[in-house]
Amino acid sequence: MATKLPPVDIVIIGMGWTGGILAKELGPTGLKIVVLERGAPRSPQNDFAVPYIRDELRFAQRNDMMMDVSQDTYTIRNNPSETALPMRRLGSFLPGEGVGGAGAHWNGVTWRWPDHELRIRSKYEERYGKNYIPADMQLQDWGVSGPELEPYYDRFEYVAGISGKAGNLKGQIQKEGNPFEDPRAREYPLPPLLQNHAGQIFWKAAKDLGYHPFIRPTANASQPYTNPDGMKIGQCQYCGFCERFGCEANAKGSPNITVIPVALRNPNVELRTYAWVTKVLKDSTGKKATGVLYVNVLTGEEIEQPADLVIIAAYQLSNVHLMLVSGIGKPYDPATQSGVVGKNYAYQAGAGVTLFFEDKSFNPFIATGGWGTSLDDFHTNWNFDRAAHGGIGGAYITVGGSNGRPIAYRPVPGGTPQWGSEWKRAVAKWYHSAVSISASASVMPNRVNYLDLDPTYTNRFGQPLMRMTFDFRENEHKLVKHAAGIIGGIGKAMKPTRMGTPTPRLSWSVVPYQSTHNTGGAVMGIDPNTSALNQHCQSWDLSNVFVTGASAFPHNSGYNPTGPVGALAYRMADAIREKYLKRPGLLI
Amino acid sequence: MTDKNSGLGRRQFLGGAGVAGVAAAATLAPVAPANAQAPAAAPSPPPAGYTFFQPQEALFIEAAVDHMVPKDELTPSGTDIGIATYIDRALSGGWGKGDRLYLRGPWPRGTANQGYQLPLTPAALYRAAIGGANEHCRKTFGQTFDRCSAAQKETFLQELSGGKITLAGGLPGRAFFGMLYQNVMEGMFADPIYGGNRDKIAWKMIGFPGVAANNAENIKKYNDGRRFAANPVGIADMS
Numbered sequence: 001m002a003t004k005l006p007p008v009d010i011v012i013i014g015m016g017w018t019g020g021i022l023a024k025e026l027g028p029t030g031l032k033i034v035v036l037e038r039g040a041p042r043s044p045q046n047d048f049a050v051p052y053i054r055d056e057l058r059f060a061q062r063n064d065m066m067m068d069v070s071q072d073t074y075t076i077r078n079n080p081s082e083t084a085l086p087m088r089r090l091g092s093f094l095p096g097e098g099v100g101g102a103g104a105h106w107n108g109v110t111w112r113w114p115d116h117e118l119r120i121r122s123k124y125e126e127r128y129g130k131n132y133i134p135a136d137m138q139l140q141d142w143g144v145s146g147p148e149l150e151p152y153y154d155r156f157e158y159v160a161g162i163s164g165k166a167g168n169l170k171g172q173i174q175k176e177g178n179p180f181e182d183p184r185a186r187e188y189p190l191p192p193l194l195q196n197h198a199g200q201i202f203w204k205a206a207k208d209l210g211y212h213p214f215i216r217p218t219a220n221a222s223q224p225y226t227n228p229d230g231m232k233i234g235q236c237q238y239c240g241f242c243e244r245f246g247c248e249a250n251a252k253g254s255p256n257i258t259v260i261p262v263a264l265r266n267p268n269v270e271l272r273t274y275a276w277v278t279k280v281l282k283d284s285t286g287k288k289a290t291g292v293l294y295v296n297v298l299t300g301e302e303i304e305q306p307a308d309l310v311i312i313a314a315y316q317l318s319n320v321h322l323m324l325v326s327g328i329g330k331p332y333d334p335a336t337q338s339g340v341v342g343k344n345y346a347y348q349a350g351a352g353v354t355l356f357f358e359d360k361s362f363n364p365f366i367a368t369g370g371w372g373t374s375l376d377d378f379h380t381n382w383n384f385d386r387a388a389h390g391g392i393g394g395a396y397i398t399v400g401g402s403n404g405r406p407i408a409y410r411p412v413p414g415g416t417p418q419w420g421s422e423w424k425r426a427v428a429k430w431y432h433s434a435v436s437i438s439a440s441a442s443v444m445p446n447r448v449n450y451l452d453l454d455p456t457y458t459n460r461f462g463q464p465l466m467r468m469t470f471d472f473r474e475n476e477h478k479l480v481k482h483a484a485g486i487i488g489g490i491g492k493a494m495k496p497t498r499m500g501t502p503t504p505r506l507s508w509s510v511v512p513y514q515s516t517h518n519t520g521g522a523v524m525g526i527d528p529n530t531s532a533l534n535q536h537c538q539s540w541d542l543s544n545v546f547v548t549g550a551s552a553f554p555h556n557s558g559y560n561p562t563g564p565v566g567a568l569a570y571r572m573a574d575a576i577r578e579k580y581l582k583r584p585g586l587l588i
Numbered sequence: 589m590t591d592k593n594s595g596l597g598r599r600q601f602l603g604g605a606g607v608a609g610v611a612a613a614a615t616l617a618p619v620a621p622a623n624a625q626a627p628a629a630a631p632s633p634p635p636a637g638y639t640f641f642q643p644q645e646a647l648f649i650e651a652a653v654d655h656m657v658p659k660d661e662l663t664p665s666g667t668d669i670g671i672a673t674y675i676d677r678a679l680s681g682g683w684g685k686g687d688r689l690y691l692r693g694p695w696p697r698g699t700a701n702q703g704y705q706l707p708l709t710p711a712a713l714y715r716a717a718i719g720g721a722n723e724h725c726r727k728t729f730g731q732t733f734d735r736c737s738a739a740q741k742e743t744f745l746q747e748l749s750g751g752k753i754t755l756a757g758g759l760p761g762r763a764f765f766g767m768l769y770q771n772v773m774e775g776m777f778a779d780p781i782y783g784g785n786r787d788k789i790a791w792k793m794i795g796f797p798g799v800a801a802n803n804a805e806n807i808k809k810y811n812d813g814r815r816f817a818a819n820p821v822g823i824a825d826m827s
């Protein structure tokens with residue numbers, strides 16, 4: 001029997017980026033808010049201290065800050081005809097766990113997804129005709145436009161302290177910014193990071209080819225900064241221990257040093273760590289949530305926390321899992337293409353090539369998580385003619401390199417032996433002198449890319465694991481093959497001593513890390529028959545349940561997700577505060 | 589070259605970073621890059637003895653790491669730089685016992701895209717696979733792996749890594765090789781506190797400066813193709 005606690009007004013599941021934003025924004029209402037986080041508490045002072053935090057083996061190989069898959073994981077397969085098997089070790093993606101979530105150890109790359117992504121179906125139909133969209137591609141508009149989201153992008157960027165250069169200020173194209181971005185009301189809060197030598201060479205080659213390079217916007221602060229909540233962010237040290245690590249310099253715009261401490265200043269906001277939510281509870285009508293069930297993982301005690309409003313902010317994958325095990329919304333069935341929860345799961349596709357310059361040193365360890373020199377000519381550029389390549393979406397191209405940590409980073413030219421003296425000589429020779437160009441490509445929804453509950457495997461509580469059926473389909477193949485050609489052309493123009501073959505990723509494997517950019521499964525939209533959530537990311541079925549995160553994305557772009565994840569969280573907070581709390585019920 | 593960065597204690601380091609935004613990089617004076625042709629200096633030896641490997645297994649592991657990381661002008665042998673010790677400690681510790689590994693069944697073989705699917709902890713895999721490897725070498729070359737010639741060792745490892753060998757009991761050789769290779773790289777390049785990479789020899793070999801990384805000034809100075817070189821600093825040096 002679960003222990004039943006006195007009711008509270010709002011329960012938030014998960015204390016990462018979006019849980020932190022919601023807690024901070026709703027704190028001033030004075031309502032009693034409890035945030036339940038399944039992982040450990042974290043204090044940047046201790047958890048991110050040097051030298052402790054600069055341990056590649058512990059944090060980047062053993063993934064100390066991430067989800068522990070011995071307790072809970074996902075089953076995976078490429079196609080419905082296969083038997084899904086558990087992801088027994090973390091690999092392809094690294095869901096966060098503990099206060100700050102994945103936000104504690106993200107890179108920081110922060111994009112504004114443009115209007116043509118948010119209104120994707122309308123825009124492609126308008127430009128290329130209805131028949132351009134394949135039948136098995138469940139492409140749909142998000143129900144929110146670029147201009148509607150602009151003020152919320154702005155809020156997130158100013159809170160996280162993004163360093164970047166505007167490309168389009170109120171319609172005026174800006175030199176050295178991304179000319180293809182949608183108009184923005186004001187500059188980034190901080191100037192862009194410095195470029196390294198690889199970025200300079202890439203920049204010149206890209207310019208010569210007629211492309212539009214710019215320094216990628218990211219939450220690694222180029223200068224000390226105080227955000228609108230008065231939170232202080234330090235200057236980035238280009239330390240090369242960024243992605244997968246907490247930041248010792250307090251320079252990474254993470255929830256741990258921004259929204260979470262601000263939220264917790266409100267005496268009515270309570271954070272309970274080691275509190276693993278297993279289910280959202282419903283009343284007898286099934287139309288209203290009554291609270292949540294969680295386990296105190298320190299004691300094993302099962303606890304019921306009644307609440308008037310439940311906000312699921314547990315990261316894209318956990319969000320969808322919680323909805324499926326709690327019966328919130330109708331599960332998606334790929335055979336009939338009916339139902340909504342689990343549909344339109346997407347990920348990111350890509351291509352890459354490594355270049356070697358005999359006479360140059362790029363000092364790969366002098367790096368930040370999110371920096372890079374990018375170009376958007378084949379992605380956000382709406383004038384890029386997709387019809388010529390047959391695809392929908394695109395790929396943005398970057399020369400970056402977030403670190404030189406040597407367990408994982410040891411580039412050698414193709415044909416080098418895997419071990420022995422010759423291998424060692426190659427590692428020593430090329431360690432400083434390699435540059436990689438990568439393309440990050442969109443993934444469009446597909447009828448058979450989806451999430452549901454696994455029939456066989458269970459987590460530590462005996463609950464079914466979530467099953468992921470996913471592969472890169474025809475559209476992705478077109479995009480990454482095209483992108484591989486482009487990066488090969490830029491690579492050549494950079495005049496390296498040696499260059500590998502640009503390689504597109506054609507099939508999804510759970511083994512190598514690719515990105516923690518999982519999207520979809522509880523998508524937002526304007527029609528309850530095709531989306532689990534409405535435009536405010538409120539459940540169509542249970543109006544007192546809201547769901548944050550990239551699970552709301554109906555498709556995935558080539559961009560990293562947290563710009564719109566943050567923006568949608570701010571927008572949700574406004575809708576809850578201004579509308580929902582005044583008149584609880586469906587907002588649409 | 590001295591390894592102790594005296595004066596680069598934790599306090600001083602922290603004092604330079606953070607909100608004030610003043611880099612402490614100056615404390616890490618660049619030094620000339622190590623001459624790759626000079627004979628590799630002998631590191632202090634790893635502690636004798638193993639916590640996980642039995643004698644026959646120790647012979648296998650030492651032979652494997654010495655074959656993959658041979659003594660040459662760049663480094664002493666893999667065993668001498670602590671790689672075997674590193675793997676031994678990893679296997680007897682939490683990682684070897686299955687930390688962060690989902691081990692519930694059933695365990696069908698799966699596709700390559702589905703990753704590791706054996707019902708074995710790393711320690712259990714090593715135990716079974718080393719026995720199987722020696723058995724294979726005895727059958728093929730007439731002796732255990734450690735007694736094989738360099739050419740035979742090379743053949744065996746190539747075939748193991750290429751997925752051509754199934755070990756006793758049906759164990760897929762490639763799964764073992766994948767883990768072994770990863771662990772050799774970890775033992776070579778991880779922070780020396782884990783028992784490998786003795787005297788930061790592998791970091792010196794490539795010019796990785798280690799964990800002291802206040803580079804806000806260095807990025808301005810070294811963004812023209814010049815090499816930044818510094819005596820590497822490990823966790824122990826700053827603790």
Ligand SMILES: Cc1cc2nc3c(=O)[nH]c(=O)nc-3n(C[C@H](O)[C@H](O)[C@H](O)COP(=O)(O)OP(=O)(O)OC[C@H]3O[C@@H](n4cnc5c(N)ncnc54)[C@H](O)[C@@H]3O)c2cc1C
Nearest residue numbers: 014016017018038097101102103107108109277314560562
């Ligand atoms: C290594 C890495 C690098 C990244 N780099 C970038 C980048 O450069 N740019 C970018 O845009 N994005 C990046 N991301 C993604 C980014 O971190 C996420 O988009 C963002 O953190 C999502 O916010 P969220 O609130 O949805 O989830 P999170 O921030 O992950 O927070 C979710 C929280 O919910 C908790 N939780 C989960 N299940 C439960 C449960 N059942 N009960 C209680 N609590 C639960 C988790 O423990 C976690 O703390 C990166 C991610 C990783 C892992």
Ligand code: SF4
Nearest residue numbers: 236237239242247368
């Ligand atoms: S690269 Fe910059 S933002 Fe990232 S952890 Fe290092 S100092 Fe912090």
